[in-house]
Amino acid sequence: MSVRLLPASTPAAQGVDASGVHAFLDALDAAPDIEPHSLMIMRHGHLVASGWWAPYTEDRLHLLYSLSKSFTAAAAALAADAGLIDFDAPVISYFPEFEADITDPRSRAMLVRHVASMASGHETDTLYPALGLDHENLVRGFLLLPPDRDPGTVFAYNQPTTYTLGEIVRRVTGQSLTEYLRPRLLDPLGIGETAWISDRSGRELGFSGLHATTDAVARLGQLYVQGGVWEGERLLSEAWVAEATRAQISNAEIDMSGIEWQQGYGFQFWMSRHGYRGDGAFGQFCLVLPEHDAVIATTAATEQMQKYLNLVWDHLLPAFGPEPLTGREERDTALAERLARLALAPAAGKPAPPERAEAWSAAGFTPHGGACADQPTLTAVQVTGGRSLTLVDDGQPLEVPIGDDGWTVTEGPVPTAVSGGWSDADTLVVDVAFLETPHHLVVTCSLTDGTFTAGWSTQPLHRGPLRRMRAPRGSV
Known part of the structure; x- marks a missing residue:
């Protein structure tokens, strides 16, 4: 796994005002309820700003939580492009051993596209009820839970839907998510080491548990902003990128963490007020901004995720200009120096008495x-x-x-x-x-x-x- 560096540039050369990045960093410094761990900003295919708050470092794997879902979706997309998955096929068709058990008509009508878009028909997350029905096989437990409404008519953030999507990939490929993604996506993107938490049966969770670097998150976002093409090679189909990153189901009525979670849901991507995003608990973000040809990748520890996104929109978004900027060398240098010395304040304490x-x-x-x-x-x-x-x-x-x-x-x-x-x-x-x-x-x-x-x-x-x-x- 050879890791190739991302093309780098100064912010000004790519039309990014360093003052906006400084303002964002100032806002993070002033927010005691947000602990940033890393930040990478891509513009026009170039890395224009990156920093890690010590003791976190550039090469450190970081638990991405539900941002893992966007990687699972990419595996499903690759399998679909290879003719191994039909998004309009019933989910039950991939699990024939459950045919006799799954009798509810809504469960049997559930399509692959429904689990890919959190539109299984259930009105709430089914993780624990599904495990209660079958602790050994989450897919079976999930399918045994009759949906509250017809599939495709209601959104619910539902972990077993993504797990099921990942299990379909495993079924049709005979490989784990990581094994399938490695030669088809991770290696071509130049993504190095990754690690994925598995359940007690040894199956990668799919809906969470992926550990990867911030660089890996930035590369995934950049692949999408480039329409699925990387260094001249098409990795994801243009049709998939278009479908995955538009609203497949409305979630405007859902009361979650804030307005950012009410903009619609694609195929394992959230729609945002600006662009779309892969999204993991506590501030693991892959923000894709096609209108600005930009990607922002972050890791963090915060329960104030809406507040974090508000700071991005307030400070980083206005920094993206239409043209290169001139006469900004000192500002760019000052920003690079600041990013290089980012650090979290250690806990106070005296030596042993x-x-x-x-x-x-x-x-x-x-x-x-x-x-x-x-x-x-x-x-x-x-x-x-x-x-x-x-x-x-x-x-x-x-x-x-x-x-x-x-x-x-x-x-x-x-x-x-x-x-x-x-x-x-x-x-x-x-x-x-x-x-x-x-x-x-x-x-x-x-x-x-x-x-x-x-x-x-x-x-x-x-x-x-x-x-x-x-x-x-x-x-x-």
């Missing part, structure tokens, strides 16, 4: 109140030598260092960055950033009563022990 050095040299802590609500499998915390914190989670130890200042990065077995320290002689507060996800766990240890508390800054949607807070590259 000398007067309590012995007490902190080997201290053990149990959950305050007898249980840890946010991470129930976290049963004990140990501090060793005032330099190391061990989190005992699901019976397994995860050791992270306690740094003196700033972020201390540890690569394995779970990549983390740690900051913080002692707030007083008897209290240790440590912020553990799990670098391949959007999430931080803040752990507070009290010598006074020998207990700890632990809370997520943003609650992970994929629950499990801490050793799984990473890209799935094998056992930990």
Whole structure:
């Protein structure tokens, strides 16, 4: 997997006013409820601005959450172009072993295009009800749930629809989503390592769980803004790009996260007030702006996704001008320098208190109140030598260092960055950033009563022990 660099240019040469990017960065700095991790801006096929907020880095895989859906859709598109999938065929036709079980006429009338566009006829997400009906086979559980209305008539953000689409790809190709995408999309785009969370049966989730770099997100968006062509080679059909990126179903009546989620839904893309987007929880965005010939790729940790998009529209959108700009060399240079030194502020903390050095040299802590609500499998915390914190989670130890200042990065077995320290002689507060996800766990240890508390800054949607807070590259 050879990774080729994207063509680069100055903002001004591609008609982008660096002042608008500065204003966007200022707005992020002023938003305490948005933690940015990365930003890449493409214009006219060129990378004009990119930056990563330390401790996050350019080559770091990042959990994309539901932005994964847009990659699953690309796999389905490739299979359809190869004549392996018919979007107008009934879903049940790809699962003949369920013929006798699926008797509801609406379930039997559901087409591939309906699951591709979140228009299965169900009025709410069916993930947990479907798992309740069949914990081993999500597709069967999903098809056993009779739709509330006729397929194609109502939108519902429904995880099993995308899972089912991914399973159809697996059925007709005999390969996982990654295996099928690698030679047909990922390698031609120059996308390097990716990793995808699988369910208990070993099937990639499809609707979530893909870990990839921000660069991979930018390349996918650029492929779409170029109509499916990359370096002169057609990877996705022109017809697919047109259909996937227009509203297949209305969602104007849906009360979700804000107006941006009421603009219509395509084939695993959200329509936006400007362009369209792949969209993952906590601010993982692939914003495609055909009218500006631009792509904006981001990773972040925020529950204020509408606010984040508002900042993009308020500051970055006006920066896209129709012509190259002249006399902007100093502004472009200043922007590049700022982007190169982006960093998240570490948690505050003092060094280990000398007067309590012995007490902190080997201290053990149990959950305050007898249980840890946010991470129930976290049963004990140990501090060793005032330099190391061990989190005992699901019976397994995860050791992270306690740094003196700033972020201390540890690569394995779970990549983390740690900051913080002692707030007083008897209290240790440590912020553990799990670098391949959007999430931080803040752990507070009290010598006074020998207990700890632990809370997520943003609650992970994929629950499990801490050793799984990473890209799935094998056992930990």
